[in-house]
Amino acid sequence: MRASSQGALKKPSVIPGFGLALGFTLAYLSLIVLIPLAALVLKTASLGWPEFWRIATDPRTIAALKVSFGISFAAAAINAVFGLIVAWVLVRYEFPGRKLLDAFIDLPFALPTAVAGIALTALYAPNGWIGELVKPFGIKIAYTPIGILIALTFIGLPFIVRTVQPVLEDLDREVEEAAATLGARRFQTFRKVILPALLPALLTGFALALARAIGEYGSVIFIAGNIPFVSEIAPLLIVIKLTEFNYPAATAIASIMLAISFVLLLVINLLQAWSRRGLSNG
């Protein structure tokens, strides 16, 4: 369709030497990402198919994977909604302390995750400030999947805010005014004009938050309670296997996580490409 996609392989660009640049990229990617992952898969392969299948279909593994991916997905979804609102407030409103609030957003990035986990546990444990408040209603947060959800939401928030924020800043206010003069109510303008424009960034943020949550370990193990079949995450299961010196089992679970993550991210990328249609210059 687009002219730019034809003959895009070789075009004058700022960085000289297409061959060199591509070669470097591939070598770097191999060294940093592909070789370690290949080693992981190789180690798993030494296991043999029946043994791999036994580990993969072990109810405890499946339960842990369900907890990891299910709660990560939920946390990323929660962040997509509330992160969007936070980004909106930061971009569209002037209020005292805005810059300060803006700086707070990045704290989950900077904080050692174990610190975050311990802090959250202290807050949400039955005798913590917040845990105490909800206890009379029979709600338990720490040491349950809800605790995991809170930890993963905490660490994922900056991804959504930081990806959506610049796009929102660039959004042409006249486009919203145009929608209004054409008769669109506020919600219609948001739903049909603003959201589609933000969707690619929102999906990027969602993918990043999801990927981060799937791999998260430090903050979760403190608050999760780590009860097998209930609140045990897959990364923890891997660590347990490692401490048992059962390396093949550990790599097997890791490989499964890797495969699922890869498929998820691929799907999100495709969605993103679809949501981006028309946005690039043809």
Next chain:
Amino acid sequence: MDAVTGNDLNIRAGLGSAHARIAAAEGLRPLAGTWGKQVDVTVENVARSFGDTAALHGVSLKIASGELVALLGPSGSGKTTLLRILGGLDFPSEGRVLFGAEDALGLSVQERNVGFVFQSYALFRHMTVHDNIAFGLSVRPAKRRPAKAAIKKRVDELLDLVQLTDLGKRYPAQLSGGQRQRVALARALAIEPRILLLDEPFGALDAKVRKDLRRWLREIHDRTGHTTVFVTHDQDEALELADRVAVLNKGRIEQIGTPDEIYDAPATPFVAGFIGETNALPVRVESGKIFLDDRALDLASTGEADGPRMLAFRPHDIEFTGEGAGGIAGLVVSELRHGATRRLAIEVGPQRHRIEIDVGAETAGQKGNRVVVLPRSWRLFSPDAFRG
């Protein structure tokens, strides 16, 4: 991309056939039976201030139904603010705006039903051209929303009208500037607006495309008869396109009139200076006569009080006279070819006041000569009129 630019050039080639196409589009009334209901617009004493700075001071303006009016002024004159107030995107601090007899200020922007074309076009980038144009109809409440097929028919007719027939499936990023401008116009027309408002409609286009689109917009207006207000800082655009021009300066309307009135009889020094080119010479009025450096000019100024004045006249609006006939005498200090005419700069009198006159291109080699000229039409303004 070649096809895109090619299409722009086709506007010119297509102007002849545009009549036929637009005539065919006259049957464009499938939705409401008419092109919306055109109204006259009354602006009464509208003032608008942003904090301490006033953008508009008590502006009044009446626009007849079906009229094409230009708001002309330099940047910061308040013309865009006035347009946005008409469109419901801004609200005045004082004054009234009426659409017909209805108080427009009581209507939200959505209820006002105006077609607004933005300077940046403000197209929805993630929607195709077709969906952009259909937007206004598809967001209507269910009971006023036309059926899908009717919307599509309407969009196709509008695409024909703006000569983008086959581009409905493109995205805005795949169009040239002129094409985007026409999509923005079609989108605004789709909602059957009561009035059409355009903010610097040709501002972002190059000179050639501008001229073509200007003529084309006039034709569309003549066919569809929308009450139209457009904002521009380009006097050629305003004079060529509009039925009437309102010249704004510093938040006030300096003059409202037909292009002829504005050009030939500027009411204020600002209009004289802003529209076209104007020579200004300091003179004195004494008992009905105009003196330039103690020499009486052969110009009658009946009814003017005595005192200093500025004599204003257009460079092309002069005639040569003989010595001693009460003309403005001076030395030609430079000559420049200026399109079809030749422009002479003349220094007048001991204080070397500079004026410029336009003469036929064939009168070359005047530099250094002494000439005597007399303005055919002229005006007197207060002595400090052209300062600042």
